[in-house]
Amino acid sequence: MNVEEALKKLDLNMCYQCGTCTGTCPVARVESAFNPRRLIDEARLYGVDHVLNKEELWFCTECFMCMEKCPQKVKITEIILALWEEAVKRGIKIPQKFVGLAKAVASTGISTGAYGGKGTALSGMILKKREKLGLPIPKIKQEVAKDIVESTGVLEILEGKSKEGGE
Amino acid sequence: MANDKKIREEKIGKDVSKEEPRIGVFVCSCGLNIGGVVDVNAVAEYAKTLPNVVFARANKYSCSDSAQQEMKEMIQKYNLNRVVVAACSPRLHEPTFRRLLQDAGLNPYLFEMANIREHDSWVHSKEPEKATEKAKDAVRIAVAKARLLEPLPMYKVPVTKAALVIGGGVAGMRAALDLADMGIKTYLVEKEPSIGGVMAQLDKTFPTLDCSICIEGPMMSDVAKHKNIELITYAEVKKVEGYIGNFKVTIEKKPRFVDEKECNGCGACFEVCPVKVPNEFDKGLGLRSAIYRPFPQAVPNVATLDMEHCINCGFCEIVCERNAIRRDDKPKEITIEVGAIIVATGFDPYDPKEMNDYGYNDYANVITAIELERLMNASGPTQGHVVRPSDGKEPKRVAFILCVGTRDRGENSYCSGGVCCTYTLKLAAMLKDKDPERIVDIYYMDIRSIGKGFEELYMRNRKNGIRFIRGRPGDIYEDPETKNLILSVENTLEGKVEEREYDLVVLSTGMVPKKDAHKLAQILHISRTADGFFMEKHPKLAPVDTPSDGIFIAGAAQGPKDIPSSVAQARGAAAAAAIPLLAGEITLGGDIAEHIYDKCIGCGICVRVCPYGAWELIEIEQDGKKIKKAKLTKALCKGCGTCAAECPAGAIKMNHFTDEQIYAQIDAALAEEPENKILAFLCNWCSYGGADTAGVSRLQYPPNIRIIRVMCSGRVNKKFIEYAFKKGAGMVLVGGCHIGDCHYISGNIHMQKREKIIRKMLDKLGIEQDRFRLEWISASEGVKFQQVVIELTKKLEELKKAGKIKAVAK
Numbered sequence: 001m002n003v004e005e006a007l008k009k010l011d012l013n014m015c016y017q018c019g020t021c022t023g024t025c026p027v028a029r030v031e032s033a034f035n036p037r038r039l040i041d042e043a044r045l046y047g048v049d050h051v052l053n054k055e056e057l058w059f060c061t062e063c064f065m066c067m068e069k070c071p072q073k074v075k076i077t078e079i080i081l082a083l084w085e086e087a088v089k090r091g092i093k094i095p096q097k098f099v100g101l102a103k104a105v106a107s108t109g110i111s112t113g114a115y116g117g118k119g120t121a122l123s124g125m126i127l128k129k130r131e132k133l134g135l136p137i138p139k140i141k142q143e144v145a146k147d148i149v150e151s152t153g154v155l156e157i158l159e160g161k162s163k164e165g166g167e
Numbered sequence: 168m169a170n171d172k173k174i175r176e177e178k179i180g181k182d183v184s185k186e187e188p189r190i191g192v193f194v195c196s197c198g199l200n201i202g203g204v205v206d207v208n209a210v211a212e213y214a215k216t217l218p219n220v221v222f223a224r225a226n227k228y229s230c231s232d233s234a235q236q237e238m239k240e241m242i243q244k245y246n247l248n249r250v251v252v253a254a255c256s257p258r259l260h261e262p263t264f265r266r267l268l269q270d271a272g273l274n275p276y277l278f279e280m281a282n283i284r285e286h287d288s289w290v291h292s293k294e295p296e297k298a299t300e301k302a303k304d305a306v307r308i309a310v311a312k313a314r315l316l317e318p319l320p321m322y323k324v325p326v327t328k329a330a331l332v333i334g335g336g337v338a339g340m341r342a343a344l345d346l347a348d349m350g351i352k353t354y355l356v357e358k359e360p361s362i363g364g365v366m367a368q369l370d371k372t373f374p375t376l377d378c379s380i381c382i383e384g385p386m387m388s389d390v391a392k393h394k395n396i397e398l399i400t401y402a403e404v405k406k407v408e409g410y411i412g413n414f415k416v417t418i419e420k421k422p423r424f425v426d427e428k429e430c431n432g433c434g435a436c437f438e439v440c441p442v443k444v445p446n447e448f449d450k451g452l453g454l455r456s457a458i459y460r461p462f463p464q465a466v467p468n469v470a471t472l473d474m475e476h477c478i479n480c481g482f483c484e485i486v487c488e489r490n491a492i493r494r495d496d497k498p499k500e501i502t503i504e505v506g507a508i509i510v511a512t513g514f515d516p517y518d519p520k521e522m523n524d525y526g527y528n529d530y531a532n533v534i535t536a537i538e539l540e541r542l543m544n545a546s547g548p549t550q551g552h553v554v555r556p557s558d559g560k561e562p563k564r565v566a567f568i569l570c571v572g573t574r575d576r577g578e579n580s581y582c583s584g585g586v587c588c589t590y591t592l593k594l595a596a597m598l599k600d601k602d603p604e605r606i607v608d609i610y611y612m613d614i615r616s617i618g619k620g621f622e623e624l625y626m627r628n629r630k631n632g633i634r635f636i637r638g639r640p641g642d643i644y645e646d647p648e649t650k651n652l653i654l655s656v657e658n659t660l661e662g663k664v665e666e667r668e669y670d671l672v673v674l675s676t677g678m679v680p681k682k683d684a685h686k687l688a689q690i691l692h693i694s695r696t697a698d699g700f701f702m703e704k705h706p707k708l709a710p711v712d713t714p715s716d717g718i719f720i721a722g723a724a725q726g727p728k729d730i731p732s733s734v735a736q737a738r739g740a741a742a743a744a745a746i747p748l749l750a751g752e753i754t755l756g757g758d759i760a761e762h763i764y765d766k767c768i769g770c771g772i773c774v775r776v777c778p779y780g781a782w783e784l785i786e787i788e789q790d791g792k793k794i795k796k797a798k799l800t801k802a803l804c805k806g807c808g809t810c811a812a813e814c815p816a817g818a819i820k821m822n823h824f825t826d827e828q829i830y831a832q833i834d835a836a837l838a839e840e841p842e843n844k845i846l847a848f849l850c851n852w853c854s855y856g857g858a859d860t861a862g863v864s865r866l867q868y869p870p871n872i873r874i875i876r877v878m879c880s881g882r883v884n885k886k887f888i889e890y891a892f893k894k895g896a897g898m899v900l901v902g903g904c905h906i907g908d909c910h911y912i913s914g915n916i917h918m919q920k921r922e923k924i925i926r927k928m929l930d931k932l933g934i935e936q937d938r939f940r941l942e943w944i945s946a947s948e949g950v951k952f953q954q955v956v957i958e959l960t961k962k963l964e965e966l967k968k969a970g971k972i973k974a975v976a977k
Contacts, residue, residue: 017659020640023639023642029655071570073576
């Protein structure tokens with residue numbers, strides 16, 4: 001199945017441009033370049049090629065809020081995932097910010113940015129706050145994350161070093 | 168149970184049952200329409216060679232007065248008792264010739280038509296010889312059926328001149344008033360303690376902003392006072408039996424615990440009752456006592472005692488001067504007889520509790536539009552002062568969110584017909600009018616406010632500074648201290664995410680079917696569309712009818728609708744319902760099912776497949792044992808024949824389309840070179856019409872198709888297919904209406920299910936699957952019909968070449 005067909009199956013064409021996705025998107029609130037509604041519109045109006053090279057395509061954090069709220073059941077997050085896959089397949093250069101994020105997952109097991117090698121979520125400040133609120137301290141098995149990242153070869157793929165050409 | 172007791176059978180025409188068939192065949196030239204291609208004289212000569220044909224002649228225009236006169240004379244002269252006319256489509260002139268037979272003293276069902284124009288001369292205009300051969304075949308098929316035609320009676324059904332209207336909202340009231348004004352005794356049944364419906368809850372009406380109860384109130388009292396209307400409130404329809412003209416309806420009247428005749432609505436009891444509970448009429452925003460009247464203008468103007476909350480203090484009894492309290496009141500059953508029923512049960516405003524979004528379940532200051540109506544209404548909980556629930560302060564900043572619970576594939580995917588758009592425009596205008604300084608924002612995707620005077624309301628709002636922001640809010644947060652609400656929304660025209668703070672957020676919710684609509688649908692044997700509203704008989708041409716004769720629909724019960732449309736539809740439904748009631752008698756044709764009692768095994772399949780509830784299963788005693796038998800109510804049968812095709816015991820005879828008649832037609836159609844023929848069973852309403860359209864459009868196709876008309880594809884028994892292949896048919900086609908378009912609601916669905924069984928049977932018989940085809944062809948799809956015949960002919964050639972179709976020995 002080519003990417004256009006895949007997007008159709010994810011109900012790309014059902015979008016009626018209400019903007020609920022962007023209105024609920026935590027990224028869009030702080031980064032105006034990222035606008036899932038506009039991505040959907042451009043992907044179907046101007047074609048996949050038009051959006052694949054956009055840096056903001058990679059700003060999505062896969063929180064699934066948009067998909068949860070979409071009144072037309074457009075699988076927005078899955079559409080963005082499909083676009084990522086297509087970009088990798090085509091060997092399109094992936095923004096360093098995103099590669100850095102992947103590296104953080106590889107080393108810390110969590111995605112919310114690198115901080116002191118531990119990730120923001122486990123920074124001393126956050127840990128103190130958690131203690132105060134009586135929240136459990138997350139235990140992340142960093143070896144497991146490392147194993148997964150290594151066995152999938154995702155870092156090589158993202159950095160364009162994979163011999164298999166990103167498949 | 169429904170029964171045919173009241174039906175009067177009327178025999179028409181002289182008795183021919185003891186006579187041998189004496190068939191007259193008239194071959195029409197239709198000017199040059201047929202005669203220009205088909206050798207009509209040769210066809211007439213050929214007809215004379217067919218069994219039981221005692222007379223045959225070609226004429227110029229069979230439908231002309233002179234030709235009809237001549238036909239009448241020939242019927243007398245040759246003592247004809249069956250007539251075949253080979254001419255145009257029976258969809259056009261069958262009624263004409265049936266009348267002619269009746270005028271000539273014959274039963275109108277002793278007539279058969281051969282279609283040699285739409286299905287022959289017009290579609291094979293360049294192959295005159297083959298067209299003539301096909302015309303001969305068509306006549307042979309018609310004569311084969313004519314030999315077996317039986318006179319059928321007409322049924323006269325007397326009508327009870329009374330009507331039932333279910334639902335006392337604006338649509339139900341209007342329908343009841345119209346019927347009553349026509350002199351028809353009308354029962355109006357309302358579930359709630361008062362009539363008035365949702366309209367009574369509204370403050371103003373769009374687009375003119377006139378007071379809702381001021382225009383509805385007088386109508387309510389007209390209903391109560393009308394000498395022909397019997398108002399039955401606080402009651403529900405429990406059972407409906409019978410058929411058009413003769414319904415028996417059982418109504419359950421809930422106990423009001425107050426004597427409606429004694430109570431004068433003085434209200435003294437409300438004052439003394441110490442109990443206070445949320446008032447449903449105010450959507451729970453205000454309070455009412457346990458003995459209450461939902462609103463001051465209620466009709467009937469009587470109290471209702473809510474026993475669930477009553478603490479038996481007895482204060483009401485002490486103050487009631489008329490001794491109207493009845494603590495021992497019980498549910499009462501009322502039975503009425505009516506000839507027609509109008510369903511006007513209305514709608515429910517969508518309840519956003521279900522979607523758990525927009526903070527409706529969590530934040531006090533998020534309310535629905537209907538709640539705002541109650542706040543604005545002078546007789547509402549705040550006497551018309553718009554305040555916010557959290558602190559009773561007047562909101563200075565108000566946001567409306569459109570399309571809540573509507574145009575949402577997770578809730579209700581349909582649009583509520585612009586009603587929410589327009590009431591939002593109305594509410595916004597009123598809020599702005601009361602306080603021009605107030606900020607009123609409307610979050611919208613599209614403004615679908617279509618109606619007389621609606622655009623003017625939209626213009627007025629823009630002029631008054633109401634802001635329209637295009638975007639559906641993604642999130643709502645509450646400021647825990649101020650209880651203000653913060654909306655996060657993408658202004659999609661700007662492509663910017665904006666956050667705005669409001670004192671009050673109003674959800675403009677859509678219209679949904681009544682919660683118990685499915686129950687009423689079952690009671691009445693009417694269907695609902697996918698969205699849950701009651702289904703009309705035809706979306707264009709029969710918008711107030713239901714597939715069940717004698718039952719009509721009006722107002723928002725049929726689909727989201729505003730007041731003017733509801734009233735218009737109510738008047739339409741009343742007029743339609745009055746037709747049989749004022750005519751006094753209904754005539755039903757005899758081409759309906761017939762039960763062969765002795766063969767019936769009581770399996771109940773007919774009960775299951777009949778979309779009209781014409782069949783039921785009853786238990787009887789036979790030789791000391793209890794056994795089950797089917798029972799037919801003739802007045803409910805529409806003659807699709809699906810039951811006859813499904814009956815495993817052969818216990819159902821489909822009159823005028825009997826098994827014997829159809830087998831005879833198959834024999835006649837396949838008498839010569841059956842391996843080169845496509846035998847088609849086409850339903851009267853769609854596929855046969857599609858073939859007619861191909862003719863009218865002069866679409867040419869190969870002349871090897873032979874058509875047998877049935878009323879519905881549901882009639883096509885799998886045994887017909889088996890028989891046709893055993894007789895050597897090259898191909899067999901079954902044509903029906905598209906799914907959802909069946910004239911008999913579900914006949915084609917039963918044919919669709921049957922296809923699987925037929926395909927298994929073909930495997931067993933060793934017949935190539937490609938030789939059978941089921942197609943949905945609408946009456947407009949002449950091109951599709953042409954293409955199907957071309958394709959099947961090609962396939963036939965291929966299969967013959969591959970040795971997969973062989974001639975069977977005669």
